[in-house]
Amino acid sequence: MILPQPPLPVESGEGWTGNASIPQWNFFGPDKFDVFHLRALFYLVTPKEVANLTGPNHNLSYAEEAHHVQDVFSDTIPVFMVLCLIEAVVSFIVTGRLFPVSDTITSWSAGLLSHMTKICVKTLDVGLYTWLFTHYRLTIIPIDTWWAWAAALLATDFGYYWFHRASHEINLFWAAHQVHHSSEEFNFSVALRQSVVSNFGAWVFYLPMALLGFTPATFLIHHQLNLLYQFWIHTSLIKNLGPLEWILNTPSHHRAHHGRNPLYIDINYGGVLIIWDRLFGTFIPENEKEPALYGLVGRLESHNAVWVQVLRLAEIRRRIAANTSLGDKISAALKGPRWRPGLPFFGLLDRTIPIAKKEEHPERKYQSKVPRWQKIYATIHFLTVMPWFLAMLRGYENHEPYSTSETLLTFVHMTISLANIGSVFDGRSWIPLTETARCAFLFLFFNFLPGLEDEYEYMRSIMRTVLLLSVFLWPVRHYLTTTSAHAATPANGPSVVTKVEKSK
Known part of the structure; x- marks a missing residue:
């Protein structure tokens, strides 16, 4: 559901039990x-x-x-x-x-x-x-x-x-x-x-x-x-x-x-x-002998909230392209997720396959192996994104909605930031480059982003500091890592053992 615009201040009338004027919205009021x-x-x-x-x-x-x-x-x-x-x-x-x-x-x-x-x-x-x-x-x-x-x-x-x-x-x-x-x-x-x-x-x-x-x-x-x-x-x-x-x-x-x-x-x-x-006929109670294992049947290996939104659409696109007849192309989108050509509308599902013992079907959970500092970094930057969301919500509730350009700018900024933050958790190889660019852009154009009024100047200062430090963090870390790697490599190249290990 898409919610309507919030109430505007109006004169008190019969049947209205609220105040004639709407107080300023305070998120943590x-x-x-x-x-x-x-x-x-x-x-x-x-x-x-x-x-x-x-x-x-x-x-x-x-x-x-x-x-x-x-x-x-x-x-x-x-x-x-x-x-x-x-x-x-x-x-x-x-x-x-x-x-x-x-x-x-x-x-x-x-x-x-x-x-x-x-x-x-x-x-x-x-x-x-x-x-x-x-x-x-x-x-x-x-x-x-x-x-x-x-x-x-x-x-x-x-x-x-x-x-x-x-x-x-x-x-x-x-x-x-x-x-x-x-x-x-x-x-x-x-x-x-x-x-x-x-x-x-x-x-x-x-x-x-x-x-x-x-x-x-x-x-x-x-x-x-x-x-x-x-x-x-x-x-x-x-x-x-x-x-x-x-x-x-x-x-x-x-x-x-x-x-x-x-x-x-x-x-x-x-x-x-x-x-x-x-x-x-769609009810099945929880069975204590078979605890629910959560997640998708096809394992998702990403913390990127933007990719999570579109990954299945990409899969449907591949299925449509793989089918030759127009009917099968339409069916790939409008029939059940398990449907394939020649199968019933909803595909096939055998509920009799038990997962009786966890040691036979262990509970798998995707956890990317990134350093703790990287998780702390991603958490801090998520917290710096939240104020813009709250500011938009505040303007929405206080009957001071953003202009179209401000709304789009905030939405694009949040989408890119949240996608990058998820990719930091995933340890993607492109993150040093994209994070440096994102933080530099936000630091330079900070004053053009709507939402953080003068009353939040302390928050502006904190966020500017975080962004500026992050701009230098990734290049400096890359330099130190590269220097350390060169220092650890013998003058005649890597040892035979190292070469064998890398080939595994």
């Missing part, structure tokens, strides 16, 4: 850590609170009402950060293992790219939904009653079920959704590892709600609540929840969904509710 944002993670929001999220609703058209819907998802990002940190600490206490910082930053990088896309693109989905609702609705379902709240929850989750199922069973949709499944970890940060491309296709599955009479504002609010609920089910710390497992989607059900074991492939698609999977 105390209002972001109130009980409401915690309850929203569990869909524990009353119909009255849902109605209040539409902003001033007196004498507004349905399109204007949608335009004023509060962006609860963005408001909850600080809560995500804190919960990710708490989960990491608790997990370390319980298991003695830290989550890999490289995987965590890849997940957050993918989330930043996906969320920035929602800010940058036009609200096509909201516009079409509103047009369909305005011209072809059967009735108008109120937003502030309990029965309407329950109906909206069911309708939104039903739409999500079919979108999620299509995202696994249609190759083109899977090309986008595989981003979310690409992590070999399972924690809160994985919930944020989302696709950029999915932002453009999900809305189709919710259009029946417009025909039934759910207002655009109702759809936008419940869609946000549906996505917020799915954050907390991405954890290995919460086990079985008893009777709730029959109705709700839980961490146990979602662990099975993320498994790459044959038993767990293409199951448990519900967002908030698991009843759709039970009704349509």
Whole structure:
């Protein structure tokens, strides 16, 4: 879903319970850590609170009402950060293992790219939904009653079920959704590892709600609540929840969904509710004798969040080129990911193949072997990218959106930076050159990048210092490494042993 623009300051009117003026948005303000944002993670929001999220609703058209819907998802990002940190600490206490910082930053990088896309693109989905609702609705379902709240929850989750199922069973949709499944970890940060491309296709599955009479504002609010609920089910710390497992989607059900074991492939698609999977035959419970192994069936060996976004699209392109008939070319994109010429629509899947013992099928996790200093470097530079994302979000929420050129500049800067940071974790050979160029460019053109006003001058100073040091780091390190290598090489060339070792 692409969220609408945030509410604009307006006069207080009948039915509007908020303030007449909108306060300046503060990312880490105390209002972001109130009980409401915690309850929203569990869909524990009353119909009255849902109605209040539409902003001033007196004498507004349905399109204007949608335009004023509060962006609860963005408001909850600080809560995500804190919960990710708490989960990491608790997990370390319980298991003695830290989550890999490289995987965590890849997940957050993918989330930043996906969320920035929602800010940058036009609200096509909201516009079409509103047009369909305005011209072809059967009735108008109120937003502030309990029965309407329950109906909206069911309708939104039903739409999500079919979108999620299509995202696994249609190759083109899977090309986008595989981003979310690409992590070999399972924690809160994985919930944020989302696709950029999915932002453009999900809305189709919710259009029946417009025909039934759910207002655009109702759809936008419940869609946000549906996505917020799915954050907390991405954890290995919460086990079985008893009777709730029959109705709700839980961490146990979602662990099975993320498994790459044959038993767990293409199951448990519900967002908030698991009843759709039970009704349509796609439910399989988590099996304690076969723990889920996370990640893609075809191993992903990269922490580059940009490459993760497009790698499956590249695979589809290769499959289309490999087929000769037009029908097979179309099928390569629109049939199942396992489809091949001569196979059924969804391809073949044998769930009877067990992965019974980890020693027979060890849990593999991609970890590039780069020096610790390189991981620290990548982490620091990820933290220097975050302020530009927060600045764009701040302008968006304070009704001071960037110009088109500023938006594109920020998006390009963040995309290149996040791609490079992931490649630093991967230890790619081109990184010394590209990082030197990136840091030099950012240092020289720092003042042209929007978002960091005078009140953040201390942050400007820190970031300039980091960039300047990084400009010299890579050339100096290359020089020292080369000098050290020459010094260690005998005058008559490498020894016979060295030559033999290199040939292995």
